[in-house]
Amino acid sequence: MKIIVDNLKKTFGEKVAVDIEHYEIGDGDMLGLVGNNGAGKSTLFRLMLDLVRADGGRVLMQPSEAELSAGLASGTVNVSLTEEWKDWTGAYVDESFLIDYLTPDEYFQFIGRISGRSDDDVEVFLGDFEQFMAGEVKGQKKLIRNLSAGNKQKVGIVAAMLLQPKVLILDEPFNFLDPSSQSAIKHLLKDYNSRTGATVLVSSHNLQHTVDICPRIALFEHGVVIRDIDNSDGQAATELENYFEV
Amino acid sequence: MNKLQLYRLLVAQQQIKNARHPMFDKNRFMKILMWFMMLYYAAILVFLGSFLPLALRGVYPGVAAFHVLDGFLVWLLIVDFYARLSLQETPVQQIRPYRLLPLRRSFLMNIYLLRSGFSIGNVFWWFMLVPFGAIGVLPLLGWGSFFLWLMGWLLVCVANGFWYLFCRALCMKNLLWILLPLAVHGGLVALMLLPDKNPLDMPCTRLMYGYANGNILYIMCTLGIIFLLYHANYTLQMSMAYNEVAKKEDVELKSATQMNYLNRWGALGEYLKMEVKLRMRNSQVRMTFLIGISFILFFSIVQYFSDVYSGAFMTSFICLYDYIVLGLMTLVSIMCFEGNYMDGLMARRESIYALLRAKYYFNTSILVFPLLIVLPLIVTGKASLWMHLGYMSMTAGLLYPMIFQMAVYNNSTLPLNQKITGKQGNTMQQIIGMSALFLPIGIEKILVLLLGNVWGYVMLMAIGAAGMATHRIWLRNIYNRFMARRYVNMDGFRASRNT
Numbered sequence: 041m042k043i044i045v046d047n048l049k050k051t052f053g054e055k056v057a058v059d060i061e062h063y064e065i066g067d068g069d070m071l072g073l074v075g076n077n078g079a080g081k082s083t084l085f086r087l088m089l090d091l092v093r094a095d096g097g098r099v100l101m102q103p104s105e106a107e108l109s110a111g112l113a114s115g116t117v118n119v120s121l122t123e124e125w126k127d128w129t130g131a132y133v134d135e136s137f138l139i140d141y142l143t144p145d146e147y148f149q150f151i152g153r154i155s156g157r158s159d160d161d162v163e164v165f166l167g168d169f170e171q172f173m174a175g176e177v178k179g180q181k182k183l184i185r186n187l188s189a190g191n192k193q194k195v196g197i198v199a200a201m202l203l204q205p206k207v208l209i210l211d212e213p214f215n216f217l218d219p220s221s222q223s224a225i226k227h228l229l230k231d232y233n234s235r236t237g238a239t240v241l242v243s244s245h246n247l248q249h250t251v252d253i254c255p256r257i258a259l260f261e262h263g264v265v266i267r268d269i270d271n272s273d274g275q276a277a278t279e280l281e282n283y284f285e286v
Numbered sequence: 287m288n289k290l291q292l293y294r295l296l297v298a299q300q301q302i303k304n305a306r307h308p309m310f311d312k313n314r315f316m317k318i319l320m321w322f323m324m325l326y327y328a329a330i331l332v333f334l335g336s337f338l339p340l341a342l343r344g345v346y347p348g349v350a351a352f353h354v355l356d357g358f359l360v361w362l363l364i365v366d367f368y369a370r371l372s373l374q375e376t377p378v379q380q381i382r383p384y385r386l387l388p389l390r391r392s393f394l395m396n397i398y399l400l401r402s403g404f405s406i407g408n409v410f411w412w413f414m415l416v417p418f419g420a421i422g423v424l425p426l427l428g429w430g431s432f433f434l435w436l437m438g439w440l441l442v443c444v445a446n447g448f449w450y451l452f453c454r455a456l457c458m459k460n461l462l463w464i465l466l467p468l469a470v471h472g473g474l475v476a477l478m479l480l481p482d483k484n485p486l487d488m489p490c491t492r493l494m495y496g497y498a499n500g501n502i503l504y505i506m507c508t509l510g511i512i513f514l515l516y517h518a519n520y521t522l523q524m525s526m527a528y529n530e531v532a533k534k535e536d537v538e539l540k541s542a543t544q545m546n547y548l549n550r551w552g553a554l555g556e557y558l559k560m561e562v563k564l565r566m567r568n569s570q571v572r573m574t575f576l577i578g579i580s581f582i583l584f585f586s587i588v589q590y591f592s593d594v595y596s597g598a599f600m601t602s603f604i605c606l607y608d609y610i611v612l613g614l615m616t617l618v619s620i621m622c623f624e625g626n627y628m629d630g631l632m633a634r635r636e637s638i639y640a641l642l643r644a645k646y647y648f649n650t651s652i653l654v655f656p657l658l659i660v661l662p663l664i665v666t667g668k669a670s671l672w673m674h675l676g677y678m679s680m681t682a683g684l685l686y687p688m689i690f691q692m693a694v695y696n697n698s699t700l701p702l703n704q705k706i707t708g709k710q711g712n713t714m715q716q717i718i719g720m721s722a723l724f725l726p727i728g729i730e731k732i733l734v735l736l737l738g739n740v741w742g743y744v745m746l747m748a749i750g751a752a753g754m755a756t757h758r759i760w761l762r763n764i765y766n767r768f769m770a771r772r773y774v775n776m777d778g779f780r781a782s783r784n785t
Binding site for chain 1: 552555556557559563567627628629633634635636637640772777780
């Protein structure tokens with residue numbers, strides 16, 4: 041699924057949160073978004089998910105030929121005009137995505153069933169995340185609100201991937217996670233991207249992790265993509281370190 | 287910083303907290319309406335206070351009017367207790383933001399407990415008592431007794447306020463404690479209504495007369511009770527504050543109900559399960575629900591044992607109230623609890639439409655509870671089956687469509703597990719709430735007048751049935767309008783989350 045950001049603008053009062061003339065994220069790309077606090081990464085994600093109103097411009101999702109012929113989508117969609125894209129998009133931005141009075145198992149079951157997936161299918165899918173969840177999420181008789189911040193984060197990420205989406209959007213997925221889980225999610229995301237050909241967007245303040253998993257990195261400043269860095273050879277680290285060095 | 291400066295700072299912050307609440311701040315109509323309602327109730331009380339002494343003199347010749355009023359002390363205190371529900375916060379909620387700061391918790395607790403217990407709201411009854419006393423007490427007993435009588439009423443209101451705070455704090459620990467005030471008040475009501483002569487009448491009269499005469503023993507005893515209630519509150523709420531800091535919550539879910547029988551409805555069944563769990567697992571939602579049921583029980587018991595509500599208007603009003611109270615208490619703020627996870631819902635296709643349908647089915651199905659509660663009244667002929675069926679049907683088919691409109695306009699997140707104060711709400715909620723309470727009675731009266739008792743209620747049922755049959759159409763319309771307003775609503779939900 042290709043994502044096209046076209047003349048997208050969002051301001052909060054005087055502050056420009058997002059101002060992108062044109063930006064394309066190719067089908068199957070794995071893009072990392074980096075930038076300081078307030079650079080506009082999360083707002084861009086919210087605009088892509090139609091959670092905030094854009095002051096101008098649009099976000100389009102354009103299916104590939106294969107996706108069109110598979111009947112996954114009817115054509116290019118503007119995310120603010122239709123809900124069709126929600127069928128193939130998984131996202132986790134923050135805790136407001138979680139229904140915190142459910143247990144993780146209930147939440148996964150809920151997401152699975154409203155998306156038309158069978159319970160067995162969901163169970164098989166969750167099996168791949170056993171190491172990531174480290175026995176602290178699944179099978180727990182705890183409500184999500186009583187989980188640690190890291191485990192809530194895991195629930196959100198797994199639920200976003202549960203749909204096996206063609207577009208996966210994760211805002212700061214490494215936050216709150218212990219080192220083992222950070223390593224596990226890196227492998228899971230890379231594997232998911234290469235296995236399914238899904239378009240994956242990840243924002244993070246952790247430059248090393250972003251460089252490790254994303255062949256392409258967009259550097260944000262004041263709502264603008266100031267650099268579009270090719271990281272296919274893993275050489276973006278130096279450029280990013282130079283930029284962020286005080 | 288000395289204690290006085292700290293006190294002033296805390297009070298200022300409390301005022302800022304209220305004034306800067308996102309909904310309160312932007313809703314000028316709400317502010318005006320609140321003041322208007324206060325003035326309205328104050329005017330009613332002033333009217334009652336001016337009118338009652340003369341009326342009571344006519345009804346009870348030879349008895350001083352204030353003695354008769356004093357006999358109703360317990361009734362007034364029960365009303366006073368429940369009026370505090372939406373207005374008074376417990377200190378343990380107020381000290382929450384300061385619990386990890388280097389401030390003495392005992393100092394904070396004392397400040398908030400004193401401010402809460404001795405709040406200005408305690409003198410609200412004076413709008414009635416001052417004119418009443420000026421006419422009924424002053425000419426008979428003089429200025430001194432008039433003043434002491436007023437102070438006596440104030441003391442019992444203060445004691446009642448601390449009793450309320452104590453019960454409220456217990457309910458925060460475990461919702462089952464709600465049974466304590468319900469049992470006490472239920473017992474008192476039964477004691478006052480069941481015997482031919484109210485046995486609490488004379489003690490109340492003596493107590494208030496004692497105050498008026500400056501009886502030191504009575505005053506000291508009341509002060510002693512206030513002190514004991516204060517101390518009980520202090521101890522209880524301090525322990526709760528400590529528990530919050532060293533939180534060791536019982537986080538294990540004892541039983542995770544599956545509700546597999548709802549699976550047959552697919553995705554809709556999942557949203558229905560969510561509705562049930564929303565009420566079972568969130569103290570604020572559960573409390574609202576239980577209070578609604580308690581009101582129905584209370585009015586049914588009063589209707590069963592007395593003729594207080596046997597007038598034509600009150601019979602209709604109570605009947606309507608039985609069915610609409612649960613909807614009014616939960617549906618007027620429809621989507622506000624969901625504001626906590628609205629972004630997640632909005633990321634799923636048509637999830638809001640499925641949620642609206644689930645809410646409608648759930649709320650329609652629970653209408654059977656009021657019917658079951660009032661069944662003894664119907665069987666004993668104290669209530670009309672036709673009237674109840676008519677109002678039940680109209681609630682599902684006419685009032686719910688009206689109240690569900692709030693899903694389009696509500697955009698303030700309500701906390702799932704913290705007390706909601708009366709400062710939240712919006713203009714539409716007030717208008718819809720008022721309309722739902724009084725519009726149906728007008729419709730009923732017109733239909734009964736035109737068609738007679740049975741056919742009037744059959745027509746009510748037909749109106750309700752039409753609304754129920756077309757529910758998908760009007761729910762879809764609400765959904766479409768919700769989606770058209772989604773950005774405004776989501777901004778509101780985000781802004782008011784965790785405030």
